Amino acid sequence: MRKITYGEAIREAIDQSMEDDPSVFVIGEGVPDIKSVFGTTKGLAEKYGNRVMDMPLSENGMSGVCIGAALMGMRPIMVHLRLDFLLLAFDQIVNNAAKWHYMFGGKANVPLVFRAIIGMGWGQGAQHSQNLQAIFAHIPGLKVVMPATPYDAKGLLISSIRDNNPVVFIEHRWLYNTWGHVPEELYAVPIGKAKMVSSGKDLTIVSTSYMTAETLKAINVLEKYGISAEVIDLRTLKPLDDTLIINSIKKTGKLLAIDSGYYTNGFAGEIITRVSEKAFEFLNAAPQRITLPDIPTPSTPALARYYYPRHINIIQKVCEMLGKPSNEVEKLLESERKKDPKHLDVPDESFSGPF
Amino acid sequence: MGVVHGDISGKGANAGFLIDSYKNMLLIRRVEEKIAELYSEREMRCPVHLSIGQEAVAVGVCMNLSKEDTVFSNHRAHSHYIAKGGDINRMLAELYGKAEGCSKGRGGSMHLIDLSANFIGATPIVGGTIPLTAGSALASKFQNKNNVSVAFFGDSAVEEGVFSETVNFSSLHKLNVLFICENNLYSVLTPLKDRQPQREIFKIAQGHDILACQADGNDVLKVCEAAKEALRHIKSGKGPVLIECMTYRWLEHCGPNDDVNLGYRTEEEVIEWKKKDPIKMLKEKMIKEKIIGNDLLEKIELEILDKVNNAVKFAKNSPFPEKESLSKHVYAE
Numbered sequence A: 001m002r003k004i005t006y007g008e009a010i011r012e013a014i015d016q017s018m019e020d021d022p023s024v025f026v027i028g029e030g031v032p033d034i035k036s037v038f039g040t041t042k043g044l045a046e047k048y049g050n051r052v053m054d055m056p057l058s059e060n061g062m063s064g065v066c067i068g069a070a071l072m073g074m075r076p077i078m079v080h081l082r083l084d085f086l087l088l089a090f091d092q093i094v095n096n097a098a099k100w101h102y103m104f105g106g107k108a109n110v111p112l113v114f115r116a117i118i119g120m121g122w123g124q125g126a127q128h129s130q131n132l133q134a135i136f137a138h139i140p141g142l143k144v145v146m147p148a149t150p151y152d153a154k155g156l157l158i159s160s161i162r163d164n165n166p167v168v169f170i171e172h173r174w175l176y177n178t179w180g181h182v183p184e185e186l187y188a189v190p191i192g193k194a195k196m197v198s199s200g201k202d203l204t205i206v207s208t209s210y211m212t213a214e215t216l217k218a219i220n221v222l223e224k225y226g227i228s229a230e231v232i233d234l235r236t237l238k239p240l241d242d243t244l245i246i247n248s249i250k251k252t253g254k255l256l257a258i259d260s261g262y263y264t265n266g267f268a269g270e271i272i273t274r275v276s277e278k279a280f281e282f283l284n285a286a287p288q289r290i291t292l293p294d295i296p297t298p299s300t301p302a303l304a305r306y307y308y309p310r311h312i313n314i315i316q317k318v319c320e321m322l323g324k325p326s327n328e329v330e331k332l333l334e335s336e337r338k339k340d341p342k343h344l345d346v347p348d349e350s351f352s353g354p355f
Numbered sequence B: 001m002g003v004v005h006g007d008i009s010g011k012g013a014n015a016g017f018l019i020d021s022y023k024n025m026l027l028i029r030r031v032e033e034k035i036a037e038l039y040s041e042r043e044m045r046c047p048v049h050l051s052i053g054q055e056a057v058a059v060g061v062c063m064n065l066s067k068e069d070t071v072f073s074n075h076r077a078h079s080h081y082i083a084k085g086g087d088i089n090r091m092l093a094e095l096y097g098k099a100e101g102c103s104k105g106r107g108g109s110m111h112l113i114d115l116s117a118n119f120i121g122a123t124p125i126v127g128g129t130i131p132l133t134a135g136s137a138l139a140s141k142f143q144n145k146n147n148v149s150v151a152f153f154g155d156s157a158v159e160e161g162v163f164s165e166t167v168n169f170s171s172l173h174k175l176n177v178l179f180i181c182e183n184n185l186y187s188v189l190t191p192l193k194d195r196q197p198q199r200e201i202f203k204i205a206q207g208h209d210i211l212a213c214q215a216d217g218n219d220v221l222k223v224c225e226a227a228k229e230a231l232r233h234i235k236s237g238k239g240p241v242l243i244e245c246m247t248y249r250w251l252e253h254c255g256p257n258d259d260v261n262l263g264y265r266t267e268e269e270v271i272e273w274k275k276k277d278p279i280k281m282l283k284e285k286m287i288k289e290k291i292i293g294n295d296l297l298e299k300i301e302l303e304i305l306d307k308v309n310n311a312v313k314f315a316k317n318s319p320f321p322e323k324e325s326l327s328k329h330v331y332a333e
């Protein structure tokens, strides 16, 4: 099977959806330019002409424009280079897009995709690297999708475009250069279905997006140490598919929920709540979570280093949960730390932006 | 409402004033050239938006301000910060993510502050600080102060709702706000013509019934004249003013490099604008009018070189913030 990157998978999903359905159009700052949103809209302007649009820096107004177009039969894909910029459009997204179908008794609907990218690293700081998925998942009427692999990125974006509801499609900048198998044809990955990416018996780890990549790195190490973790990649935050999680908990009895958002009222808390509600009797230890601390992103790499949870934190937490002797755990962590690259604020040393 | 006409010839400006303007612009230029030079060491680990080519706007405006006047700015803030008298040692330390940086390493290049110079803050969400400027002016009104609050922003910021909302409110209450739009014709790679109809930006402000004009943003004297006139108007209680300064960014949107290879603007266009280098133009004028000679020019260069080198040394020698301080400053005490 062919392998392409996460970014290319997104580009292909848009391209094929536009070919498939003339009501699809793409709009956003820099969408038709040479950098084409980190390559994800590359070549589309040449192919589809005015269905590929740049826009003024008017996130709120333009979101409303897209909602209006969606009400009248179009299927807009609105692109934001940072998830943070969606905050300017919060009114239109929350008050109009999310509620329109319900407020009018199901008489109209808003098929609209908001693509938004989470930034990370290179000192971008407090206003350019927020993980706000939980805020969007809080709102009835919105669907929230966060793919972790190229395969899911393509299939879920196609489903999001076809969906008759507003979908906040959240990408992570550090996944853009990851590779994976992606079929060439148009295919859909259903929204609202989690995926088991690794089966195991000692505990259940639930994660999403970039944190799934960190989790997979962690379980590779844990496996060598004799720990078998079951990993579930959520893929969709809302609507949330908890069956897979509940079934897994029945088997393992332990839950670690991992989210790239803040600690308080974050999505990891929601996972723990669901499990506590629905599978309390199967739990044999208190559920745990790994999240960002309740602190804005610091710019300096000297602090960002300790701000972002990484595979090492996951290894540590899992070992704690399974009661591994602390001296052994410390040895394991020490050997992992030795493998750390000098800088943690870039996905790899060759990476020089654009961020 | 009329248009402010700057004194094209700049006559009446005294020699000391011209030399100071020159020094300030040159300081900004040399600081940013140094940043560009050192950026490839990958020790300044934050995005930098350089204002090389646009120095006359910051300097022409700030030369007229007093210390009490407040300034707010955006992602491209180095020039505004320096022109308002911000500490360059602390600015450089901030770019290096150091504990002695102006934001203690929390902010990086896109979050500058120097309260001792009344540079109240610069942030990178486009348009984000424009309403704060009106808030600062509202506070002055409550506090019976007649200082002025200045907002620096780019041509794309006027596309955000907060711009119109703020101009409307400022006009309504005749607040002491000076809006400075730095029109460098592009937002990242997107030209103005793909974002706005072919009307001048200052006319939007006129629609809110405030005094507004356009100025040659590469001619520091013209910016200065316009700003002086604007401040007189504002301080006499006649309400806010907007000046649209036409200028041009020489380097890439974000980062230290040239970007003609990207093809979104032509090499000819860049060359044409570089001929209108604000610093070179002022220097030639001063030489022609025998205001300055080689000796003094050289002395200024050396003084500035010294300042810049010291700032880099300060920044590099400053310690990084301690790990334990990560959670500090989330809440005020």
Ligand SMILES: Cc1ncc(C[n+]2csc(CCOP(=O)(O)OP(=O)(O)O)c2C)c(N)n1
Pocket (backbone or CB within 6 Å): A029, A057, A059, A081, A085, A088, B075, B076, B124, B125, B126, B153, B154, B155, B156, B157, B184, B186, B187, B188, B249, B253
């Ligand atoms: C609300 C928001 N949308 C998008 C961006 C991304 N962005 C950063 S700077 C910039 C262009 C700003 O152009 P302009 O205001 O004209 O200032 P210039 O960069 O030309 O100085 C954009 C689109 C942002 N920072 N904030």
